[in-house]
């Protein structure tokens with residue numbers, strides 16, 4: 001079925017229904033800087049290139065956190081572990097920022113952005129380019145530091161729910 005056979009109203013729902021089948025890592029994206037501290041949950045995160053190490057994050061311009069990220073121009077991608085489901089929901093809801101951050105332990109990255117204790121990986125980044133498409137801004141982020149853990153299991157967002165991702169046994 002081609003997209004142009006769908007009416008615009010159905011197109012968005014069909015798109016979301018199909019996208020719900022793409023399992024993705026869940027991340028809490030944080031920032032700290034002149035505009036203050038903020039964080040939100042994101043599944044729209046992907047590796048762009050390793051030369052220079054760059055990833056992208058898609059952020060809805062209607063989100064309350066948007067102006068903070070836009071002004072700070074730096075962020076940390078904290079990839080969540082199994083057990084972080086409630087924290088993910090807290091950062092994905094309409095919860096006040098202080099309440100979001102008080103639910104976990106954080107340290108400061110090189111850029112000053114909050115690094116989540118227990119994340120499977122944290123990518124400290126500077127935002128180098130921003131491209132607006134529809135409702136979202138795509139933030140291209142150059143990675144300046146990485147931290148990763150070998151201890152925790154991963155977490156996926158699939159079919160509108162959380163699924164733990166078990167590490168392979170050591171070989």
Ligand SMILES: NC(=O)c1ccc[n+]([C@@H]2O[C@H](COP(=O)([O-])OP(=O)(O)OC[C@H]3O[C@@H](n4cnc5c(N)ncnc54)[C@H](O)[C@@H]3O)[C@@H](O)[C@H]2O)c1
Pocket residue numbers: 015016017019020043044058060092135160161
């Ligand atoms: N990229 C995003 O902005 C994005 C991604 C995932 C979830 N969410 C938010 O979380 C809520 C719950 O999501 P869900 O997966 O349970 O159900 P859903 O039906 O709202 O979304 C299904 C899938 O569609 C995509 N999607 C959802 N909203 C989008 C948006 N505004 N722009 C681009 N892609 C989008 C995501 O891949 C998502 O997993 C959503 O209503 C949305 O507010 C946003």
Ligand SMILES: Cc1cc2c(cc1C)N(C[C@H](O)[C@H](O)[C@H](O)COP(=O)(O)O)c1[nH]c(=O)[nH]c(=O)c1N2
Pocket residue numbers: 026039040041042043044045058059060062063064065088089091092093094095157
């Ligand atoms: C699992 C999951 C995944 C995502 C989200 C939610 C959830 C639960 N949200 C929504 C985002 O987290 C939410 O809009 C923010 O918390 C901003 O909300 P406030 O406007 O600050 O309350 C989200 N938003 C966004 O701009 N890009 C994304 O990739 C995602 N992904």
